[in-house]
């Protein structure tokens with residue numbers, strides 16, 4: 001089904017998109033005034049800690065939740081007044097498993113395709129194509145409940161694609177998968193994007209996932225967009241992290257002083273016990289120069305690592321918190337759903 005795009009190729013446009021939930025006497029402002037434009041063919045990741053508002057945004061864009069304020073157009077249709085048209089234009093794979101548990105994978109795909117109005121022959125052909133594309137052909141005759149987590153998740157994505165949407169929303173597609181299955185699913189998503197030019201919007205709290213597959217990373221925190229760019233550009237604003245280890249505290253003090261005196265003003269130097277950490281552009285060069293200087297000053301470096309910035313460093317720089325740690329400690333709650341998936 002083809003999507004109806006604006007002349008500029010924008011497929012998602014939101015203005016002041018807002019959602020609050022009332023829980024008892026408390027109001028949770030899950031999404032606060034989002035202004036977004038996403039173009040045809042982009043692969044966008046919404047990245048943020050648990051509870052940041054990623055799923056709520058996706059659920060508004062896919063018409064599952066009505067916004068409290070603001071507006072959103074998806075594939076050229078309004079998510080409130082043209083819900084059906086939006087739903088017909090998109091694929092949506094939610095966090096839970098969409099597939100029925102006792103159905104066989106192949107039958108599930110065929111029934112979904114039939115539900116979208118395909119003939120029996122076309123539905124079977126579509127199911128076989130999707131099974132092949134997601135490496136599921138050999139498992140297609142098994143009841144869904146017997147599939148592994150990774151196979152089930154791939155089937156979910158295949159189901160979301162039955163009607164060949166050119167815009168696909170994936171809510172945490174790889175959460176709960178082991179690294180191998182996660183990598184496998186990421187490959188399928190990238191292939192879908194590259195081969196079919198499908199616009200893909202996914203949510204994730206895996207930094208590496210956003211970094212590896214998205215053309216554009218929209219970092220969300222407390223219901224707001226706090227950064228929006230390619231992963232490379234987001235990271236390029238930060239320096240490399242150089243860690244130097246010394247035999248004793250005194251040498252580390254000398255090293256910290258030397259580094260602070262010799263590095264550009266935007267570099268940062270911290271010392272903790274026998275370890276000095278430096279955040280600076282061109283970390284390898286910085287480290288090499290320092291190692292030489294320090295040997296001459298009687299403070300030889302014993303251990304050295306140079307790490308390039310990650311998206312976690314970007315998040316830390318923006319919020320003062322580590323996204324990795326936020327994910328480990330922040331609880332999440334979703335307890336009400338409005339409407340149902342297409």
Ligand SMILES: Nc1ncnc2c1ncn2[C@@H]1O[C@H](COP(=O)(O)OP(=O)(O)OP(=O)(O)O)[C@@H](O)[C@H]1O
Nearest residue numbers: 021030050051052053054055056332333334335336
């Ligand atoms: N149906 C709901 N009723 C009440 N509060 C809700 C509901 N859905 C979400 N929230 C709250 O809104 C905030 C944003 O939640 P949301 O699920 O959008 O975050 P998220 O970034 O997708 O997190 P996660 O990665 O855990 O899915 C959270 O504080 C959450 O508890």
